[in-house]
Amino acid sequence: MHPIRKVVAVVQDGAEPFGLGAICEVWAEPYHPDDDNPVFDFVVCAEAPGVVKGRAGFDLVVEHGLEELADADLVCVAPKHDFLDHSQVVADAVAAAHARGAWIYAHCTSSFLLGQAGLLEGRRCATHWRFAEKLQQMYPEALVDPDVLYVEDDRIVTGAGSAAGIDAALHLMRRHFGARVAATTARRIVVPPHRDGGQAQFVRAPIRADEAETLAPLLAWVTEHLDESLPVERLARRAHMSPRTFARRFRDETGSTPLAWITAQRVALAEELLENTTLSVEQIATRVGFGQAATLRHHFSQARGIPPLAYRKQFSCVEAG
Incomplete structure (x- = not known):
């Protein structure tokens, strides 16, 4: 399995702060001797570098463009407020990254961008429970599972709403670096290292x-x-x-x-x-x-x-x- 060294987070106008924060919390952490954690070349990029409109009363200043996806080992798609309005340029860039072998991670409503990119056809996927039916309607070839916290299918990891994005990220950490590293990461951010995902996350967790x-x-x-x-x-x-x-x-x-x-x-x-x-x-x-x-x-x-x-x-x- 190709190692993850470079992680690129893609943001668009309307970026959800918690969604981006969950990505940063797991993949942008500097080295700490107490954790002996892996450190990644972490980059945030946008279709047009500069100011990216945020959703919660503040904006982002993004220095890098989509060219960063060309050598990314993991591409993380941050959720956005208007999740039915994704840039086709961004969708195509994410699809190209997957085609050349990169892992793709999307949680909450960012799964809709993967649908637009054609990456969900014939693959299991998850999204926020409120929008699972909508995702299935828009992309009927996708295998939408509304009951899981996250799911992996062919180098594509999708997570359910909000905090389930951390579950999905920890799954990726465990998949590539083992249970000990994933548990250390979870302990640092004070969450369980693994939550079962076999039930509807909006009923009971x-x-x-x-x-x-x-x-x-x-x-x-x-x-x-x-x-x-x-x-x-x-x-x-x-x-x-x-x-x-x-x-x-x-x-x-x-x-x-x-x-x-x-x-x-x-x-x-x-x-x-x-x-x-x-x-x-x-x-x-x-x-x-x-x-x-x-x-x-x-x-x-x-x-x-x-x-x-x-x-x-x-x-x-x-x-x-």
């Missing part, structure tokens, strides 16, 4: 164990006992609830089912063990509670888009003995 309400102690206990059998009945007994009440409370507090939440925790632990130990896939499967290597391979590949051994080859921090 998954949260960390320590952010839950009444179930927080139980979820903390679960993360320490992932190698054990954890059926709903056992968890309900520990929570002093009936299985039915427990399942309803669990979804209310985490936005997920118990099985899906536990599976995500097991995959996350497997990810860490693949990076930081030389344990075999079979040993890791036992350690995280999947039991069999085949089960681990299935869930890991489904969640991360890459088999466990391929992930280890790419991100291992430990030299094999």
Whole structure:
């Protein structure tokens, strides 16, 4: 996989400050010895360098033009207020960048520019839940998923509304630099390193164990006992609830089912063990509670888009003995 070194953010008139800020927060950070974070050649560009009108009472002064996309490894399209009015010149430049091998990242309503650029045809994509139906109507060949926080398809990563742009960016960071770097980045900006995206983000959002309400102690206990059998009945007994009440409370507090939440925790632990130990896939499967290597391979590949051994080859921090 081609490494990400140069990151270019594209802005247009009506640029949303939070959308651009989310991009800058992840990709424009200078080096800090406590984090040992990667540093990127980060550039903000526009079709016409100069003043770009903002949306929240202030404008941007942009020094660079679209020529910066010619050698960008990652192109980030910042959302804009009037998301149905994108420049065709910008759309063509983004499409050309993807055609030559660059990764493309767009979140919230900036997905509409990718549709205009022809980059969503036959590809899964996400946008803000309010506009998912509109995106599907305008670009019927796109595979719009209104229930996810982000999705990756053929070097194109699209995120849902607002803060889900950070989830999408952390996914890219994890994809290219591993779980440890993504977790360090998330810790710096004080967000969870990974939120499950298998549910409608506008109904409920998954949260960390320590952010839950009444179930927080139980979820903390679960993360320490992932190698054990954890059926709903056992968890309900520990929570002093009936299985039915427990399942309803669990979804209310985490936005997920118990099985899906536990599976995500097991995959996350497997990810860490693949990076930081030389344990075999079979040993890791036992350690995280999947039991069999085949089960681990299935869930890991489904969640991360890459088999466990391929992930280890790419991100291992430990030299094999």
